[in-house]
């Protein structure tokens with residue numbers, strides 16, 4: 001057992017007595033001060049708190065005249081729970097209930113011998129792991145999920161209000177937007193960090209600015225972890241978003257006017273795959289492929305015939321609203337036959353790929369682009385993976401080709417998330433996302449709703465509400481919104497409604513799964529979706545579902 005101990009000048013003597021008394025039972029590291037010269041208690045509280053927050057020390061002990069200032073200073077650090085104790089009973093109970101891990105003692109308040117007794121009681125008492133105490137400790141850490149932005153309350157109340165509103169919304173609603181997820185606190189900490197202060201045009205080791213060593217290290221971590229996580233030869237983690245990642249690949253490989261064959265937007269593709277209102281559609285000659293009208297799935301033979309005829313420079317696959325597994329091996333065959341570049345945009349499924357719940361495109365594709373904020377659950381941003389032979393062309397397309405300084409704070413947050421995906425805690429998440437999606441999809445389907453392509457293999461499914469109930473996607477999404485269930489309207493293949501109204505809704509399970517929901521909750525939510533859509537104009541149903549949904553989500557706190 002490691003104990004870090006510190007004091008101010010008023011606590012030096014008691015500290016020495018504690019070090020002596022505890023030395024037999026634990027490894028005690030004295031973090032100072034060594035003498036009674038006047039010093040600042042927050043400095044020593046910070047040393048001890050850092051040792052405990054990082055896990056280096058199991059316990060901390062801090063001594064000043066009252067113990068109070070020390071506890072205030074130490075409690076500024078996350079995962080530190082510092083308690084001032086004047087009795088052995090208080091030490092026992094704060095360990096059991098609050099999981100206190102730093103003991104603060106007042107040299108003016110307790111005798112040296114009693115202080116030793118308090119410390120021994122503190123160290124000997126295990127934390128009570130029962131549900132109600134665990135829940136309260138968890139609330140303590142989160143401070144209503146505002147602890148990472150609580151300074152804004154005073155600095156800028158208007159902006160703070162928007163963050164608070166988003167926090168409340170996340171807490172209260174069931175988010176089924178297929179392109180969203182819920183970031184971890186560690187990810188948000190990196191994203192909000194001082195790394196945002198640095199200009200770092202260029203790449204690690206080769207920047208146009210001085211002072212880049214810290215951000216070089218962060219970007220190097222992100223690149224290395226991305227390659228390790230996805231088994232890629234090269235990673236560029238600088239694209240500001242998924243669309244920019246796609247732009248980088250086009251710029252690295254083809255010329256204006258060249259042909260890209262991609263899935264059209266109304267079939268499930270993405271704006272940046274060649275929509276006429278997007279740069280991609282304005283600069284390049286776009287030839288769209290479609291899904292089979294009967295199966296609503298990709299028809300690889302048809303894709304091959306079309307590609308042989310069109311001879312695109314790039315065959316681009318990947319989508320924003322395609323509920324089925326994509327056969328990357330087959331697409332590689334097509335690209336080899338045509339002699340074109342294979343580009344896969346895995347923005348939606350990157351987390352499933354990382355977690356092994358969808359086959360990886362990385363072994364097959366020349367380029368794989370992605371966002372980092374969808375199923376991957378990281379900061380809002382983009383990334384490109386490619387084969388080594390394309391590395392140089394890609395890097396110069398991103399910088400200086402299309403972007404200036406990279407967002408090193410966001411890049412650090414990407415690194416955090418890549419590491420999360422390599423941890424045991426994340427194992428099984430991707431599989432659970434898919435399982436959840438299939439269970440919810442079947443629940444809705446069994447209530448008589450037509451599901452595009454008849455089901456799902458991934459994190460999303462599309463409901464044809466027009467065919468099922470004669471309502472539009474817009475009406476369906478609005479009714480569900482009123483019931484506390486957030487989805488988006490979405491076109492379905494060969495949609496007869498305008499993109500503004502649509503015939504479908506898109507439903508995804510990444511965010512709900514991040515909150516810890518499983519099959520039983522999916523059945524409930526699927527039932528609510530059907531209840532609301534069955535009675536589209538009935539606000540009492542919406543109100544009932546909203547109440548029940550709020551009660552459910554209260555048990556699944558947002559990270």
Ligand SMILES: *Cc1c(COP(=O)(O)O)cnc(C)c1O
Pocket residue numbers: 179240241242243244269270272318319320345346347348371381382
């Ligand atoms: C979301 C998405 C993108 C783009 O993401 P942004 O970060 O919003 O630019 C690109 N491709 C696909 C397939 C997507 O679903």
